[in-house]
Amino acid sequence: MSKTNAGRFFEDYSVGQVIRHAVPRTVAEGERALYHALYPARHALYSSDAFAIACGLDSSPLDDLIAFHTVFGKTVPDISLNALANLGYAEGRWLAPVWPGDTLRAVSEVIGLKQNSNGKSGVVWVRTSGLNQVDEPVLDYVRWVMVRKRDADAPAPETVKPDLAEAVPADALVVPEGLDFGAYDFGLAGEPHRWGDYQIGEKIDHVDGVTIEEAEHMLATRLWQNTAKVHFDATNRDDGKRLIYGGHIISMARALSFNGLANAQMIVALNGGTHANPCFAGDTVRAWSEVLDKAETGAPGVGAIRLRLVATKGDSGAFPLKGQDGRYVPEVLLDLDYWALMPL
Structure with missing residues (x-):
C-alpha cells in the first residue's frame, strides 16, 4: 500500500x-513582516498597534x-x-x-x-x-x-x-467588536478621503505597478503552505512555466489600491472573484477599483464600501474588460468584488 x-x-x-x-x-508577527515584505501593504490598522488601539481594538490584527x-x-x-x-x-x-x-x-x-x-x-x-x-x-x-x-x-x-448569492448583503457584514472610527486619524492613515467622498460608479486608477519576480511568488506560495503542483513544478504545464498563485495577485492588487483607498481599512466580505488570465514571473501588475455600493454599519463612525478591484498586466488599463466574445481580454488578471470598512 x-x-x-x-x-x-x-x-x-x-x-x-x-x-x-x-x-x-x-x-505570528513573522507572517505580518513577511507579508509586508512581499507586498506594498501599508494600511494603518494592520501596521500599527497604536493606530488600532485608537480605533477601539486591543492591538493590530x-x-x-x-x-x-x-x-x-x-x-x-x-x-x-x-x-x-x-x-x-x-x-x-x-x-x-x-x-x-x-x-x-x-x-x-x-x-x-x-x-x-x-x-x-x-x-x-x-x-x-x-x-x-x-x-x-x-x-x-x-x-x-x-x-x-x-x-x-x-x-x-x-x-x-x-x-450562490451575487453579493453578501450589507446587513450580513460582521464588524469587529469594539471597532470605532469616531476619532480616526486621517493624517496617520495616509489620505483624507472618507466614506462620504466616494461615489457609486467612481473609478480609481491606483497608478503604481509591480513586476512579479519568480523568487517572491515562490516564497509567498510556500509561506501559505500552498502545495498546488502548477505553482511549483514547471513540468506540470505544457509551456514549462510555474503559474503564479492567484492569491498572490489578490494581495498585490489590494496593496496597490492603498493609493486612492488608504482608508478602506478592513476587508469584511468577498462577494465574487475571477482569476481571468494566468500570471507569470516577469509580468507587471497594475490595479484600478470601481465603487459598486455603499452602506452604513451599526459601529460608530464606520461605513462599508463595496469595491471592484481589477488587476491588469503590462501597461494596459484593460478597458473594456471583455471582448465581443464575452471573455476577459488577455491583459486582465483578476476581477474581484469585496466589501471593506471605511471611516464615515
Missing part, C-alpha cells in the same frame, strides 16, 4: 462530503488576506492539488480578526459537482470555514475549482450547481 498521496481527482468528490484539512497553522491565504493553503492538498484552474469565489465573510498567536485550521464541504464536456475534468464547488484555536469561525467562503479526472472513462456524477 502506497504511503504517499497523489491528491484527490474529480471522481473522488461527492456532494455533502466533509473534509477536515490537515496541519493547523499558528500565525493580522492582515485579512493573511487569514485568507493561510486558510486557503490548508485546503490545497485536498481540493486543488490536481487542479487545472481556480475558477472563482463567492459568499466570503471575515467573521473575526486573526491575532498574532492564533492557530488556524480549515474544514470544507463539497456543495457542487459538474463534469466538463471533454470528460477529462470537472468543476468542484466547496464551502470552506477557517477556525481558530477555540473553534471560533474567523472566515468562510465558497470557491470552485477545475480538477483533473483520474480516469476519463469514469462515469460523470449527477450535476449539482449551488445557488
